[in-house]
Amino acid sequence: xxxxxxxxxxxxxxxxxxxxxxxxxxxxxxxxxxxxxxxxxxxxxxxxxxxxxxxxxxxxxxxxxxxxxxxxxxxxxxxxxxxxxxxxxxxxxxxxxxxxxxxxxxxxxxxxxxxxxxxxxxxxxxxxxxxxxxxxxxxxxxxxxxxxxxxxxxxxxxxxxxxxxxxxxxxxxxxxxxxxxxxxxxxxxxxxxxxxxxxxxxxxxxxxxxxxxxxxxxxxxxxxxxxxxxxxxxxxxxxxxxxxxxxxxxxxxxxxxxxxxxxxxxxxxxxxxxxxxxxxxxxxxxxxx
Amino acid sequence: xxxxxxxxxxxxxxxxxxxxxxxxxxxxxxxxxxxxxxxxxxxxxxxxxxxxxxxxxxxxxxxxxxxxxxxxxxxxxxxxxxxxxxxxxxxxxxxxxxxxxxxxxxxxxxxxxxxxxxxxxxxxxxxxxxxxxxxxxxxxxxxxxxxxxxxxxxxxxxxxxxxxxxxxxxxxxxxxxxxxxxxxxxxxxxxxxxxxxxxxxxxxxxxxxxxxxxxxxxxxxxxxxxxxxxxxxxxxxxxxxxxxxxxxxxxxxxxxxxxxxxxxxxxxxxxxxxxxxxxxxxxxxxxxxxxxxxxxxxxxxxxxx
Numbered sequence: 001x002x003x004x005x006x007x008x009x010x011x012x013x014x015x016x017x018x019x020x021x022x023x024x025x026x027x028x029x030x031x032x033x034x035x036x037x038x039x040x041x042x043x044x045x046x047x048x049x050x051x052x053x054x055x056x057x058x059x060x061x062x063x064x065x066x067x068x069x070x071x072x073x074x075x076x077x078x079x080x081x082x083x084x085x086x087x088x089x090x091x092x093x094x095x096x097x098x099x100x101x102x103x104x105x106x107x108x109x110x111x112x113x114x115x116x117x118x119x120x121x122x123x124x125x126x127x128x129x130x131x132x133x134x135x136x137x138x139x140x141x142x143x144x145x146x147x148x149x150x151x152x153x154x155x156x157x158x159x160x161x162x163x164x165x166x167x168x169x170x171x172x173x174x175x176x177x178x179x180x181x182x183x184x185x186x187x188x189x190x191x192x193x194x195x196x197x198x199x200x201x202x203x204x205x206x207x208x209x210x211x212x213x214x215x216x217x218x219x220x221x222x223x224x225x226x227x228x229x230x231x232x233x234x235x236x237x238x239x240x241x242x243x244x245x246x247x248x249x250x251x252x253x254x255x256x257x258x259x260x261x262x263x264x265x266x267x268x269x270x271x272x273x274x275x276x277x278x279x280x281x282x283x284x285x286x287x288x289x
Numbered sequence: 290x291x292x293x294x295x296x297x298x299x300x301x302x303x304x305x306x307x308x309x310x311x312x313x314x315x316x317x318x319x320x321x322x323x324x325x326x327x328x329x330x331x332x333x334x335x336x337x338x339x340x341x342x343x344x345x346x347x348x349x350x351x352x353x354x355x356x357x358x359x360x361x362x363x364x365x366x367x368x369x370x371x372x373x374x375x376x377x378x379x380x381x382x383x384x385x386x387x388x389x390x391x392x393x394x395x396x397x398x399x400x401x402x403x404x405x406x407x408x409x410x411x412x413x414x415x416x417x418x419x420x421x422x423x424x425x426x427x428x429x430x431x432x433x434x435x436x437x438x439x440x441x442x443x444x445x446x447x448x449x450x451x452x453x454x455x456x457x458x459x460x461x462x463x464x465x466x467x468x469x470x471x472x473x474x475x476x477x478x479x480x481x482x483x484x485x486x487x488x489x490x491x492x493x494x495x496x497x498x499x500x501x502x503x504x505x506x507x508x509x510x511x512x513x514x515x516x517x518x519x520x521x522x523x524x525x526x527x528x529x530x531x532x533x534x535x536x537x538x539x540x541x542x543x544x545x546x547x548x549x550x551x552x553x554x555x556x557x558x559x560x561x562x563x564x565x566x567x568x569x570x571x572x573x574x575x576x577x578x579x580x581x582x583x584x585x586x587x588x589x590x591x592x593x594x
Binding site: 087116119125127141142146 | 477482
């Protein structure tokens, strides 16, 4: 049973106690404070109609850490990340099976409401997709529909500051979000995600459509975000994964037409210096993909 | 050809294999420009001639009194278009009130809610085809349903019945235009809304409808213009060719500009011909004003988004 073996290996390499302790040392986090669990995914498979795109992914997402998902195109990273806030099923005919624990709630349980889940697990997309509204309204809208009763001006300012955009837009909050540059638009999308105060933020290649300077700003923002949020990011850019993430998962498809799998998952440093599996090493050293 | 051939060859082409003559290509370019300009001019010139002719014929009748008087067979030169004008304004307003929400709603359902099933596809194809059905057929439908079957509700041949019938006529156009506008909105906008924990209604109301509105308004303008200009369907459902009062409520009888013009133009005396021409001018001004308002509305929305 190849799959059983893989899963066993992953479990050993990915989330074992001593591994975490090693990572702790690297992070310079206070000793003794074990990273808490942000999301626990068990045997998640994703389908488009009858086609299985991702199969049997089990992974523990650590709270207040950045977890990067890398791998060649078409191996199911984006599909997988969209399963973590039930955005996958928005596409016609798409569904997911398995368990995704957010705290002690299975987001795929019958009693879980996808609309509520998506507020708790926010998402930033590959292409900046600001609403056709003012900068202020872009940030305030999500909070308003979710019944935010506090000081909206303060929330907008705080969210924009958190997304490192405040200084650039504070004098033109009434102008359209479309007037911003691509990188600013993406940070606006991050700000509006922060404004609904999620627990986890999913980012699907958030910098792939941006220039290096904008990318740098997004990465700086992410560094800030993990103080307060759990971040999961899909990226094609391996340097980016190595720079910003604490944990890295490698997705891979062995044969054309197979569903994508999580091939290896470990601390980022180990994944990039001494991965367990040959395919991971080939990929992170740029031999394919 | 030989004269300056070497020079021309060097200027005009990248290599000896490129033999096209620039003068031929530019000649074709000019010819095509002339062709499309001519095509555009035909429309404009014909329209201008028509307008000039109508204004000249109608000028004897056009006056403020023409707008505020009832048509008269005894003193036709003192007759006016007042009840028809008010009737048409009622038709325009009621038709808009009925068809715009229904059309937008149907379009939102078909584009955002309907699953891709066989039945829904049949509905879609039928709606597109309905746009091509002759308007008099809608009149017969209106006669059967609104005038006869629903007489207790609509008051029989009332202006409400006329508006309901015209609404049926233009619904397909509004639905198709709105669907096109909704389809042009990238899916990423919907996803961005959902990812913040919005319900489908919240996304549609806050992001999709405002963005689709300029496109939808274009369809609504065209459709309402067509409705107000229609004579055939309202003739079938009981427009008055003459009445002694002005339409004051949705259950009143009504006259309308196109039928009034039609009535005048079918009479042999010159004064009625002139009245018809003046009526055409009034009808065109009404449409122009309505369209200007809608275009202003559309531009306002476009600026905001």
